[in-house]
Amino acid sequence: MIKKNTQIRNIAIIAHVDHGKTTLVDGLFRQSGLFAKGALPDRIMDSGAIERERGITISAKNCAIIWKGIKINIIDTPGHADFGGEVERGLSMVNGVVLLVDAAEGPLPQTRFVLQKALALELAVIIVINKIDRQDARPQEVLEEVYDLLLELNPDEAMLEVPVLYCIGRDGSCGLDANALDGDLHALLDTMVAVVPPPEYDDEEPFQMLVSDLGYSDFLGRLAIGKVINGSAGTHDSLVCVSEDGQIPLRVTRLQCYDGPTFHETNRVGPGDIVVLSGVEKVSIGDTICTRDNPKALPRINIDEPTVAMQFGKNISPLAGKEGKHVQSTKIYERLRKEALQNVSIKVERNEGDDTVTVKGRGEFQLAIIVESMRREGFELCVGRPTIILKKDEHGKTLEPIEYLRIDCPEIYSGIIMEKLAKRKGYMLDITYNADERVTMRFEVPARALIGYRDEFLTDTRGNGIMHAVLKGYEEYRGDFPDRFSGSLISDRSGTAVAYGLHGLEARGRLFVVPGDPIYEGMIIGEHNREIDLTCNPTRTKKLTNMRAAGKDDAVTLTPISPMSLEQAIRFVKDDEYVEVTPKSIRLCKRMLTAQQRKIHDR
């Protein structure tokens, strides 16, 4: 018989990036009496080092609070589109979502993506118009926009009955009336309990748990995290993990449940709860853990396909091995394979013949974060330019993803933007002239155009432009255009960069190195003004004559350079170039280091 576990609610918080999900979870912790204000750092769920540094959520994480005797398991999800797989994974555990929408920005592309996923799973929705303390907040207009989006995604009048709350997540305050908040978050918690259905289970089925996340503890080893769909299990039970390639017997060594941002041990777990089970080493996300007598796999979690691919390989530079401790390609492959176990939206394929690995994911930012984690762990590696994964239709025609791109910027920059997007096979749809001499332009552009263009856009608009892209769909390939409309300045020898040599090159383009930097043959030391590559000698010193003293002539003044971030470097390199990444340095180089090799290849 189908029953309900009325003691539990499972809820995910979803939104576009930065709309305040993680901050709201802090507020919910405080409201439930877990922590007093100021007792903990802000955004406690952003526990990863990179998450804290960048102030963004990268992986979806579970936590739990007790509200009026009911346990609410909450999943804080990331809002950045590249981590969309994490949202899909998180939604596999819940019956309802809180859709946060920034009261000034309104619904943005990722709001649509996450809401679409939630509606497809028929989850209960609670709308929270957040950050109504913003000076530019326009809560009523934003609510209308959210209704429009809801009705567009699900044209059913019932959508207008969805509960709406107004909120200042940062102050831990919400209410039904935007002009009179309650001063706390009880209304949101009450709504969660009232609106989100409790998890259902079949009391005739034996234990079944769907693994939706993996963790690791030095003490307990691998942790399988997920929702108990049916039945119950206790510590020391003998169970089986049904994976894609067979059944793995296991004995439960420990069971834990979420308690605030951490967990507590328990002897028995029941249906509907989200639990942490230890005792199985070889487990993947999507596996079912169930009884040995009646092993029945649940449907695996559905995740959208990867859209971007990037090559990872060992560091080919002559400076390899000086700054990192893991340098061999087998180590790199092993590390990436482990990543794919934890990270449902990435796929890792070893390339026969050339010792490299292709990693496929949902965006170049997601892949850059993997590179960043690896360099912090002491890896050295080379990575190539991210490329968009193309598809073929049933007639064998090549298709590519096309994005709707919305740009908002001062009118004076509209010309250069139109010109650059036209060169990248983008079509303009319309332009509106707004107040304060700004324009809103809409384009359809190939996704591959946006990889390098984002950085140029920021430079071209002096940081005054905003762009948002959302996938339109796959269309016929629009033809080739260069990855980048400039060439590279390539060092023709190894040595050390010298002020005199660099000064002579400044007229040729934008330099990436400063005097004293180590240089090697094939290293890219700058961006050439023209479309072709130029080899040069950045180690050149002034010829000494017996007439003058050397010291005086070396005192040239160079234009200051801003070092490239890892993400900028990845988006900058062309197909035949690599980014060399070590724990301490980011350098760029040609895949073929010597001029001779490159010449032979070009013939």
Ligand SMILES: Nc1nc2c(ncn2[C@@H]2O[C@H](COP(=O)(O)OP(=O)(O)OP(=O)(O)O)[C@@H](O)[C@H]2O)c(=O)[nH]1
């Ligand atoms: N004005 C205002 N700012 C807020 C409020 N809540 C959060 N913020 C700010 O919004 C920014 C983003 O907050 P987060 O909680 O990290 O947003 P998020 O939705 O978790 O972001 P991602 O997980 O990266 O998608 C931070 O700078 C917060 O301080 C609020 O109620 N009012």
Ligand SMILES: [Mg+2]
């Ligand atoms: Mg967050």
